[in-house]
Amino acid sequence: MPKTNLAAFAPTPPRAIQLGVAALWVALSSAAHAELSLLQPPRALAGDAPLQLMLLATQDGQGRKPIKLPDEIVVRISNDDFKPTLLPLKRTSAVPAQVTLAKGQFRRVSYSAELPKELRGTVRVEPVDWDASTTTIVLDRAAPAEPMVAAAPAAPGNGVVPTRADGTSVSAPTVAPAPGAITSAAPDAIAPTSDAEFARLSSNEPMYIAFGKNGDANARFQLSFKFHILKPDNPASKSFLDNLYFGYTQLSIWDLEAESAPFRDSNYRPSLFYYVPDTGARASWFTSLGIAAGIEHESNGKAGDDSRSINTLFFKPIFKFGNLSEYHWTVAPKLYAYVEKKDNRDIQNYRGYMDLLVLWGKPNGWQIGATLRKGMKRNYGSVDLQVTYPLGKLIPGTGGYVWLGYFTGYGEDLLDYNRHSTSQVRIGYSVFRW
Numbered sequence: 001m002p003k004t005n006l007a008a009f010a011p012t013p014p015r016a017i018q019l020g021v022a023a024l025w026v027a028l029s030s031a032a033h034a035e036l037s038l039l040q041p042p043r044a045l046a047g048d049a050p051l052q053l054m055l056l057a058t059q060d061g062q063g064r065k066p067i068k069l070p071d072e073i074v075v076r077i078s079n080d081d082f083k084p085t086l087l088p089l090k091r092t093s094a095v096p097a098q099v100t101l102a103k104g105q106f107r108r109v110s111y112s113a114e115l116p117k118e119l120r121g122t123v124r125v126e127p128v129d130w131d132a133s134t135t136t137i138v139l140d141r142a143a144p145a146e147p148m149v150a151a152a153p154a155a156p157g158n159g160v161v162p163t164r165a166d167g168t169s170v171s172a173p174t175v176a177p178a179p180g181a182i183t184s185a186a187p188d189a190i191a192p193t194s195d196a197e198f199a200r201l202s203s204n205e206p207m208y209i210a211f212g213k214n215g216d217a218n219a220r221f222q223l224s225f226k227f228h229i230l231k232p233d234n235p236a237s238k239s240f241l242d243n244l245y246f247g248y249t250q251l252s253i254w255d256l257e258a259e260s261a262p263f264r265d266s267n268y269r270p271s272l273f274y275y276v277p278d279t280g281a282r283a284s285w286f287t288s289l290g291i292a293a294g295i296e297h298e299s300n301g302k303a304g305d306d307s308r309s310i311n312t313l314f315f316k317p318i319f320k321f322g323n324l325s326e327y328h329w330t331v332a333p334k335l336y337a338y339v340e341k342k343d344n345r346d347i348q349n350y351r352g353y354m355d356l357l358v359l360w361g362k363p364n365g366w367q368i369g370a371t372l373r374k375g376m377k378r379n380y381g382s383v384d385l386q387v388t389y390p391l392g393k394l395i396p397g398t399g400g401y402v403w404l405g406y407f408t409g410y411g412e413d414l415l416d417y418n419r420h421s422t423s424q425v426r427i428g429y430s431v432f433r434w
Helices: 016-031
Strands: 034-038 044-046 051-059 064-068 072-079 082-091 098-102 106-113 121-127 135-140 201-203 207-214 216-228 244-255 263-276 288-299 309-321 328-340 354-361 367-374 381-390 401-410 420-432
Touching (some): 051 072, 051 098, 098 106, 207 401, 216 420, 288 328
Parallel strands (some): 044 135
Antiparallel strands (some): 034 051, 072 082, 072 121, 082 106, 121 135, 201 216, 207 216, 207 420, 216 244, 244 263, 263 288, 288 309, 309 328, 328 354, 354 367, 381 401
């Protein structure tokens, strides 16, 4: 049951314990027929609009009952650039500290506070001392301010609850808010589909570690992330600087059976690129179109004959097909031009000029992905297949994914770009996937 706020009952010492027991008895005696419930905030806020929460007081007992309202509601706000901070939301001055409701009536009371001016992007809002879930809102600082508050609960029947001018319902049926009630927002409000979509630091390519044996036992692991350099006032902005990212990916092949178990090769791949996950373009043959384009360096950090490095310019359209909340296809050809390749001048013969990523999967289900390369000579190329499944569906309470991989062809690592690797199956754990 959502908590009734007892802060207003707490006196100062020395009579705190005695009167506290009396206050608790009063609260518990009315709790069976009167509730204070906190609705979730909106999913988006425009301009400099204040954060507003709606408190719902309901009464389903007999007769008329007084319900004490808290003077403020405290939430903890935070994001990637803003440390967790307590923010008190004040009750609107037009509402008294106590309301009296008859059976079947309810009262909606608004609480609000100004958000710090430096906040940008997504903000996590966690109510303190209330039985309400943490939620995420998106700030659109560039839009005109239009305060948006939590949705009022709908009544059975025609969905309209008659209310007096002060907000008290007139013979309204009892309305019990569901935990985690969905809130309203303007039709064009930007609501995040995932926290990672607007996070400062987020996944880039899959991050995993896996083990296999075909000859010597070995491991392959990859670290990958991207950093959003500038947080825009408008999270829907498509401008260049507002969508500029620094990316870093590191792939290592680890020989577990050789003496001292060295890394056979590690490839370091920093990049600077423009990225928009959804450009807004639509057509009858695809559901959404994203874009990534930039410059990338890749090297293995070695000297002499084992030195490998390339610099490329790349362009990557990301096409999605079908219902994105169900099983659907993603096709993302990464096209690149070699700017510098003196350590491996014939690399295009084995790698070509494109990495073709093809995915089929569901956000919370199976995903099968393949990265395909075709060299410019003979049958050179490679297939890198990855199959993942949410680990939490197998072991409740866990995160990440079970990872199964298969590689065959040339250039699993940069050192061996012109060498056909032994086909390899590995199994492991993935933190992020495509």
